Amino acid sequence: MHLAEKIVLQFGEPNNIDAQQWLSEWIDQQCPALNNVKPIELLDSDEGALEVEKVLWRMVTGVTA
16 A cells, blocks of 8 residues: 555656545556556465565556556
């Protein structure tokens, strides 16, 4: 949630985006950066949660690799 808030503050504040709502929608959609797997499907393991965290950090920093 902390990373989602950072993303929204960085990119969405002028658009009145709610971080919690954005995260709840994003986490339940297929994510190309995760091989089209829904992030929520990966959160039941440490390895999967780390992959989701990496994607969120890439959103925050703008790194694409």
